[in-house]
Amino acid sequence: MQFSIRLNSKDISIRSRLILVLSYAMAAVIAFVVYTAGGTSKVYTNLMYIPITIVSSTNGKKHGIIHAIAGGLLLGPFMPMDAEHNIMQPPVNWIIRIVIYVIIAYVIGFFADHYRQELINVRKRDNEIFEAHMATIYSLVKLAESRDYNTGEHVLRVAELCRLLAGKLRSREKYSGYINDSYIEYIFKAAPLHDIGKVGIPDSILLKPGKLTPEEFEIMKTHTIIGEETLLEVKQRYSGYKFLEMAVNIARHHHEKWDGTGYPDGLSGDEIPLSARIMAVADTYDALRSKRVYKDALSHAESLEVIRQGAGTHYDPEIVDIFIEYENEINDIYNKAGTSDPETVTLELQE
Numbered sequence: 044m045q046f047s048i049r050l051n052s053k054d055i056s057i058r059s060r061l062i063l064v065l066s067y068a069m070a071a072v073i074a075f076v077v078y079t080a081g082g083t084s085k086v087y088t089n090l091m092y093i094p095i096t097i098v099s100s101t102n103g104k105k106h107g108i109i110h111a112i113a114g115g116l117l118l119g120p121f122m123p124m125d126a127e128h129n130i131m132q133p134p135v136n137w138i139i140r141i142v143i144y145v146i147i148a149y150v151i152g153f154f155a156d157h158y159r160q161e162l163i164n165v166r167k168r169d170n171e172i173f174e175a176h177m178a179t180i181y182s183l184v185k186l187a188e189s190r191d192y193n194t195g196e197h198v199l200r201v202a203e204l205c206r207l208l209a210g211k212l213r214s215r216e217k218y219s220g221y222i223n224d225s226y227i228e229y230i231f232k233a234a235p236l237h238d239i240g241k242v243g244i245p246d247s248i249l250l251k252p253g254k255l256t257p258e259e260f261e262i263m264k265t266h267t268i269i270g271e272e273t274l275l276e277v278k279q280r281y282s283g284y285k286f287l288e289m290a291v292n293i294a295r296h297h298h299e300k301w302d303g304t305g306y307p308d309g310l311s312g313d314e315i316p317l318s319a320r321i322m323a324v325a326d327t328y329d330a331l332r333s334k335r336v337y338k339d340a341l342s343h344a345e346s347l348e349v350i351r352q353g354a355g356t357h358y359d360p361e362i363v364d365i366f367i368e369y370e371n372e373i374n375d376i377y378n379k380a381g382t383s384d385p386e387t388v389t390l391e392l393q394e
Contacts, residue, residue, distance in 0.1 A: 062101050063102060063106065066094035066095075066098045069093065069094040069097075070094045070113065070117055071117065073087070073093075073094070076090065077090075077118060077122065078122060081125060082122065082124045082125045082126040083118055083123070083124050083137075084125055091114045091144065094110065095107060095110055096147070096151055099111075099147075099151035100151055100152070100155045101155070103155055103159070104152025106152075107149070107152035108152065111145045111147065115137065115144045115145075116141070118137060119132075119137035120137060169283075199235070200376060200377055201234050201329050202232075202234040202235050205231065205318075205325050206230060207372060207373070208321045208365055208366065209227045210222075210227055211365045211369055212321070212365055215365075225285070229285060229286035229289045230286075230293075230318050230322075232286040233286045233287070236270070236294060237290075237293045237294055237297050239269075239294060240265070240270025240271070240272075240273060241266045241270075243265070244262065244263060244266050245262070249263075264298070264307060265307075267296070267297070267307050268307055270294030271294045271295035273294075274287060275291055278291060292316040292318055292319055293316070293319050293322045295308075295319075296308070296315055296316055297322040297326060299319060299320075300356065300358075301356060301357060301359055302355070302357070304356075305357075315359075320358070321362060323357070324358050324359070327358070328346050328350060328366070328373065328377075331350075332346050343370070347366075347370055351363060351367060
C-alpha cells in the first residue's frame with residue numbers, strides 16, 4: 044500500500060502549460076493595444092508586466108525570462124513610439140525595456156522557484172513523518188492480526204476489496220456525487236484499521252475455538268469501541284490525516300447491520316456510514332473464506348451465497364448487488380493476496 048502525500052504532477056503540468064499559452068496570448072493582445080493606442084510612448088506598455096508576472100510566478104524564472112524577452116520584442120524594434128506620426132523607437136528604448144522585463148521576471152521567478160522547492164521539501168518531510176506514524180499504527184494492526192488470524196494478509200485483502208467496491212459504487216448515480224478519488228483513497232488507507240480494537244480483547248476470548256458465551260460476546264463487541272477510541276486519539280493528534288475520520292467510522296460501525304440488529308449502536312440502513320457498510324461486506328467475505336481457530340474456510344461460491352442471503356438484513360443490498368456483479372474480481376483479489384508472502388505483505392502495508 045502506498046500512503047504518500049503526493050501532488051498530481053500531471054494536472055500541474057497541464058495547468059502550467061495552459062497558463063503559458065494564455066499568457067502569450069495576453070502578451071499579443073497587449074502589443075495590439077499598445078499599437079492601436081498610439082505606440083510605446085503611451086502608458087499601456089506597462090500592461091506587459093502582467094503576463095510576465097503570471098508566467099514567472101507559476102512556471103519559474105526560466106519560462107519567465109523567455110516570456111519577458113518575447114514580450115519585450117513584441118514591443119521592440121517593430122513597434123512605433125508614435126504610430127500617428129510614424130516615429131520609431133530608438134534601439135536603446137526597447138533594449139532597456141527588455142532588460143527591465145528580464146530582471147523583473149528573474150526576481151519573481153527566483154522567489155517562486157525558491158518557495159516552490161520549500162513546499163516540496165515540506166511535503167517530503169510531512170510524508171516522512173506520515174510514513175513513520177503509519178508504520179507505528181500498522182505495526183499495532185499487525186500485532187492484533189497475529190493474535191487472531193493465521194496469516195497477515197487479511198488487512199491487505201479487505202483494503203483491496205473496499206477500494207474495489209467503492210470504485211464500482213461510484214458509477215451508481217446515487218453515489219456519483221459522494222464517492223470521489225479521495226474517498227476511494229481514504230477507504231483503502233482506513234480499511235486495515237477496522238479491527239485495531241481487538242488488541243484490547245483477552246486471548247481467552249479472541250482465540251477461543253468454540254462458541255462464545257453471551258458474556259464473552261459482550262466483551263468481544265467492545266473491540267469496536269476500543270478501536271474508535273484509539274483512532275480518535277490518533278486523529279486528534281494528527282488532524283491533517285483526513286482518512287482517519289473514515290477509519291474511526293469504520294472501526295465503530297463495521298458490525299452494524301442493515302436491519303438495525305448490529306452493534307454497538309444498532310444503526311440501520313443509511314444511518315450506517317457508507318464506509319462501514321462497504322467494510323461489513325468485505326470483512327465478512329474475507330472472514331468466510333479464511334480458516335480461523337473456530338471454523339474452516341468456505342469456498343468463494345459458499346461465501347457469496349452467505350452474503351447474498353444477508354442482503355437487506357445484514358448488508359446494504361446495493362453493495363451486495365455490486366459485490367455479486369463483480370464476483371470474479373472479488374475472487375481474484377482474494378486469490379492474489381492469498382498467495383502473497385506474509386513478509387512482503389507487511390512491507391507493502393508500511394510503504
